[in-house]
Amino acid sequence: MEKTYIKDDLTIKWNASKCIHAAECVKGARKVFKPKDKPWVQPENDSKEVIKSAIDKCPSGALSYVDASANKKKNVGFEAAVMKNGPLRVKGHMDLTLHDGSKMQKDGFTAFCRCGQSSNQPFCDGTHKSVEPFE
Numbered sequence: 001m002e003k004t005y006i007k008d009d010l011t012i013k014w015n016a017s018k019c020i021h022a023a024e025c026v027k028g029a030r031k032v033f034k035p036k037d038k039p040w041v042q043p044e045n046d047s048k049e050v051i052k053s054a055i056d057k058c059p060s061g062a063l064s065y066v067d068a069s070a071n072k073k074k075n076v077g078f079e080a081a082v083m084k085n086g087p088l089r090v091k092g093h094m095d096l097t098l099h100d101g102s103k104m105q106k107d108g109f110t111a112f113c114r115c116g117q118s119s120n121q122p123f124c125d126g127t128h129k130s131v132e133p134f135e
């Protein structure tokens with residue numbers, strides 16, 4: 001189940017079932033992402049830029065956001081790299097539509113599963129390390 005938190009025109013989305021506890025959000029915005037507090041997401045405690053930067057580092061896609069002020073931004077160039085025996089690593093801004101029709105925005109790095117074994121599709125959850133090597 002997804003929860004949302006609002007900071008001005010920024011909507012933060014949190015899907016606990018996708019979290020792999022990498023804690024990149026906590027490292028990036030300690031005043032906002034406080035796992036021991038309720039609610040654990042407190043967007044009023046820091047700037048929109050700090051929050052977005054922290055969410056951009058979320059490797060699983062458990063945290064995402066929709067920035068209404070950035071919606072006018074087009075999908076401008078991004079970089080992609082195919083990792084040997086690993087994910088497709090994409091860097092850049094993208095408006096992503098998932099198989100169920102839900103939408104999310106991603107900036108920074110996003111790792112897409114290529115091995116087909118991730119339990120957090122379409123994102124990599126590190127499971128590729130325990131499957132047969134692939135190109």
Ligand code: FES
Nearest residue numbers: 113114115124128
């Ligand atoms: S590529 Fe990482 S879990 Fe599939």
